Amino acid sequence: MLLNVSYSDKDITRKIDASVGKPFPLRERFAMDGIGSPKLFITETSVEIQNLLILDNNLNSCNIELRPKGIIVRFRSLLETYGLVIPYYKLTLYKGDMAVHSIHMDHHYIKVISDTKAVQKFFKKLLDQKANNTPTSIEDL
Template identity: 75%
Template sequence: MLLNVSYSDKEMTRKIDLLVGKPFSLKQRWALGGIGSPRLFITETSTGIRNLLILDNNRDQCNIELRPSGIIVRFRSLLETYALVIPFYKLTVYKGDLGIYSIHKDHHFIKVNAETKAVQKFFKKLLDYKVDNAPTTIEDL
């Protein structure tokens, strides 16, 4: 689900919380060693996201927030903030050549550059958390 999250909206927040869970508590964030990614530089995206990013001349970048049941990929275009909300059961991550990670959900995708150790460490944490917490049967959803 691709959303404009620039403005506070209780209904949109409720939808996001239903899809990927409420944000972690401070104690849980501390136990996980942080839930946010470093700054990720976007190299390629799907058409819908690309149409948003080309509206300004800034360097395309995003960050990822880990949630109990999924992730939220946030990026900015002009003065608006957009979020790609991805539950774990729809999340697919590929590691490509030259340190490129590709994050897929249905027809949306974002490819990011992962040259630094911090980015690679975050993706390892993300994938390990997904394996431990993703639903295994349809009843778990």
């Protein structure tokens, strides 16, 4: 789900926590060697996200936060911050040619440049988290 996360709203926080879990505790963040991605540069997006990004002339970039049951892809448009909340069971990752990773959920997608070792290391960590935390049956949801 695509949400405006600029302001502290308890309803939006509850939706996010229900979908991808509460943020990792500090101890787990250190054990995982961080839960956030480096700055990712966006090359292509789905129509709904593109309509938000074209509102300003800034360089399109995003970051990814790992959560226990999913990820949040955050990006800015004008003075607002938007979050694409993706549970692991809906997350699909593709690695394209020319060092591009594609993040898909339902009809939303974001393609980002993954040309550095830090970005590639983060995507490996993301794939490991997805493999360890994706439900294996309907009852696990």
